Amino acid sequence: MYEEIKEIAKKAVLELIEASGIKAGEILVVGCSSSEIVGGVIGKGSTFEAAEAVFCGIYPELKSRGIYLAAQCCEHLNRAIIVERECAEKYSLEPVCVRPQPKAGGSFATAAYDNFTDPVALEHIRAHAGMDIGGTLIGMHLKEVAVPVRLSMANIGSALLLCARTRPKYIGGERARYE
Secondary structure: OHHHHHHHHHHHHHHHHHHHOOOOOOEEEEEEOHHHHOOOOOOOOOOHHHHHHHHHHHHHHHHHOOOEEEEEOOHHHOOOEEEEHHHHHHOOOOEEOOOOEOOEEOHHHHHHHHHOOOEEEEOOOOEOEEEEEOOOOHHHHEOOOEEEEOOOOOEEOOEEEEEEEEOOOOOOHHHOOOO
16 A cells, blocks of 8 residues: 555656656645545544655655755644755755654654754745645645646545646736746
């Protein structure tokens, strides 16, 4: 089961990288409910093995391309974000003091914290693209303007999968020209 979750997560992130055009040095935020993946209700049955399978499917693909992973914590930590210190420094983001755990921050954020080289927690981030696995509400961590991205799969395990990319705002009215 967990190997299948890992492979679907890997396929999903590869499709999102392609569809979104996210580049090295940019940020992809992932919110992941391990409870929803295994058929439970978000926040009611955290499963570290499922979260780690998703992390192991996603992270190597992002890291090899120089894309930063931002792992969203659950509501118990106000949806804080776990990133590598290098990412926080590049974007001049202020770390806060917290360490996620499976039932206080979420299993996916814990997997990221445990596997990152130098993890830090942040309150806010503005990511270039994102994956919402199981209704974790990542929108607050995306840059304006978020654009839905449809992938070939709609679920990871039993969890609904929603993805987005971002684009600059259109301004200037009817006479303006856009790329």
